[in-house]
Amino acid sequence: MQFGRMLLSGLAAICLTIPDPARADIEGAYDHPQIERVAGSRIVYFNRTEFDRLTVPTGPLDGDEFESAEMLEGEILQLSYLFDNPDISTLQIKRNYITALESQGFEILYADSEGALSSGAGRNFYRDSGLFSRGARDCCRLATRASNRDLRYIAAQSADGTVLAGIAAFNERRDPGPAVEIAVVTAADMDTEMDHQPMTAGEMETGLIEEGRVAVQDILFEFDSARILPDSSDALETVAQLMSELRDIGLLVVGHTDNTGSYDYNLSLSMARAQAVVDYLTAEHGIAADRLQAAGAGMMAPISTNRTDQGRALNRRVELVEMAR
Numbered sequence: 001m002q003f004g005r006m007l008l009s010g011l012a013a014i015c016l017t018i019p020d021p022a023r024a025d026i027e028g029a030y031d032h033p034q035i036e037r038v039a040g041s042r043i044v045y046f047n048r049t050e051f052d053r054l055t056v057p058t059g060p061l062d063g064d065e066f067e068s069a070e071m072l073e074g075e076i077l078q079l080s081y082l083f084d085n086p087d088i089s090t091l092q093i094k095r096n097y098i099t100a101l102e103s104q105g106f107e108i109l110y111a112d113s114e115g116a117l118s119s120g121a122g123r124n125f126y127r128d129s130g131l132f133s134r135g136a137r138d139c140c141r142l143a144t145r146a147s148n149r150d151l152r153y154i155a156a157q158s159a160d161g162t163v164l165a166g167i168a169a170f171n172e173r174r175d176p177g178p179a180v181e182i183a184v185v186t187a188a189d190m191d192t193e194m195d196h197q198p199m200t201a202g203e204m205e206t207g208l209i210e211e212g213r214v215a216v217q218d219i220l221f222e223f224d225s226a227r228i229l230p231d232s233s234d235a236l237e238t239v240a241q242l243m244s245e246l247r248d249i250g251l252l253v254v255g256h257t258d259n260t261g262s263y264d265y266n267l268s269l270s271m272a273r274a275q276a277v278v279d280y281l282t283a284e285h286g287i288a289a290d291r292l293q294a295a296g297a298g299m300m301a302p303i304s305t306n307r308t309d310q311g312r313a314l315n316r317r318v319e320l321v322e323m324a325r
Helices: 002-017 090-103 123-129 201-211 230-245 263-285 309-315
Strands: 041-057 069-083 107-113 152-157 163-171 178-187 213-216 250-256 292-298 317-323
Touching: 041 123, 041 152, 041 163, 041 178, 041 309, 069 163, 090 107, 090 152, 090 163, 090 178, 123 163, 201 213, 201 230, 201 317, 230 263, 250 263, 263 292, 263 317
Parallel strands: 250 292
Antiparallel strands: 041 069, 069 178, 107 152, 152 163, 163 178, 213 317, 250 317
């Protein structure tokens, strides 16, 4: 009888050491190498985007706009973590992340909680940030009651500026334990193998004749700037060649962006980039200023989806539209 009890006790101990698959990270998921998870959490959602732009709020939501924000382009990881222990508070989680980030040399750009973030005990901040809208559908939804939400937020950037992250900790709606969602971008250059072959002057002319406009996606700019990159020189020379061959046409140079960032910001940036192209063509290739007109369309006329990095890359473009003279 004693042997039987010992055997059952031993079997119970063995069973306790067998991992519960439901409590392990989802397959293929991993942490960002510079942002350690808080102990006791597991990854329940993971998404990697090879290249895109991420905007991270660095101030509260004031009405419809964030007081401040930082943007960075590169590889983006989006992760959702769930804690099984209901006794862990979101304040504990927030302070653990801040300590771990500062030990890695990160600067805490902004950290606040609940009503200080926005109305609705931070709900509007969480929703309008756009950082966490792709979390796991069966997890990681804000607690319904504002008094039980306990939303905490951190924005942080690495000392060298190459890693930018937004982190939200909150009480989950259906699970007893709290949840954490992270969106983090690591700076990188876009893979140029994705780029299409440069257009010829003849192809540009065909587009103008048949469509009345043509997209030139080889005119590239510095991130968050209207400064034209040197790699754009061949495309700009082709535009100048087109205008030299077709001396009777005028061109409306239209800047386009993806939908990342605010409407006003993208409209201003697209206009500045279009004007930079006009200035380049007149200064570097002697095209008469009265044959060119700059315009900015911002995010208003996408040619592809803004839900993928490839689509957003296509939407960031300069278009030439034939203009009556």
